[in-house]
Amino acid sequence: MAMQNINKASDSTKVDTSHSEHPSAVTYFKVAVALCLLTGLEVVVFFFEWLSYGIIPVLAVLSVVKFALVIMFYMHLKYDHRLFSTLFLTGLFLAIGVIFALMALFGWFNAG
C-alpha cells in the first residue's frame, strides 16, 4: 500500500512535457486564414470615415480576437496546463494596467 502511494506520487511529479490534445494542421491553417481576414478587416474598417471614434472599440476588439487566437491555438494555451495561462495572463493584465495608469497620469482621460 505504502509502495503504491509512493509510485502514485512519483507519477504525479513527472514532468508533463506533452500536451493533452493537439490541433491538426488544418486547424492551424484555419486560424491563419482567420488572422489574415481579421487584419484585412482592420484595414477596411479604418477607411470607414463614418465610424468616427467608433473605430477605436472596433479595432480594439479585432486586435483582442487576433491576440486570443494566437495564444490559444498557436501557443497552445487552450490545450496546456492552466499554470502557463495564469503566468502569462498575470503579466498581460499587469501590462494593461501599466498602460492605463500611465495614460491616466498624463491626463489622457481628462475631458477637453
Next chain:
Amino acid sequence: MAEATASNHESEHQTTTGLNHRKILMWVFLGSDCMFFATLIATYLVYKGKSLSGPMPLDVFSIPVTTVSTFVLLMSSMSMVLAYAALRKGSLKGYRTWILSTVILGSTFLGFQTFEFYEFANHHVHIDCINPVDLTDYEQGLFDKNCKDGVDHYDAQHGLTPKTNLFGTTFFVLTGLHGTHVTIGVIWLMSLFLYSFKKGGVTPERHLDTDLAALYWHFVDVVWIVIFAVVYLFGVFEGFPS
C-alpha cells in the same frame, strides 16, 4: 542504449509542479516581456500629439506596406506551428522545411522594417504651391511658410529619425526593440534548423527545445498585432492627436 535512455529521460526529470521548469520559465519571461512592451506602448501613447515639429504619423506611415509586413509575420507564425507539428509527428524533413520558411518570413519582415525606417529617415515632402491638395497639418505649415508669391512648388527632405521629435523617439524605440526581438528569434530558429542536421540534435523526444523557440516567436507576433493597431492604425486616425 544506455546513452539513448539517458537522453530520453533527460527532459523527464521530476519537478515539484509536475511541469517542465524550462517551459514555466519561458512563460514567466513572456509575461514579464508583456510589461516591457507595455511601458514602451504607454510611452508612445502619452507622448502622442506632444511633438513640437513634424513629420507626424500621417506624413510618414504607409498602411498598405505595414499591412503586407503584418501578413508576412502572421504567416511566419503559421509556418512555425507547422514546423512544431511536423517534429511531433517525427517528420524531420517537414520540420526543416517549415522552420526554414519561418526564418525566411521573419527575415522578410525585418526587410520591410528596414525599408520603412529608411523611408522615414529620408522622407521627402513635395508640395504643389499652385494647386495644393490633401495636405496634412505638417505640410500645410510648410505650405504657409514656403509657398510665397512666385513659388510654384516646394521640395525638401524632412526625414524622421529618433532625434527629430517625440513621435520619432517613441516610435523608433518601440518598433526597433520589437525588431530586435524578431532578429533574436530569427537567429534562434536558424540555429535550430542547422542543429537539426546533427544526429540526435532535433528529435521528437526533444521537442521542448522547438516548443520554447515557437512560444517566443508567437509572442513576437502577438506584440506586433498590438503595435499594428495601436501605433499604425490609431496613429493615422485623425480623431487622435497626432
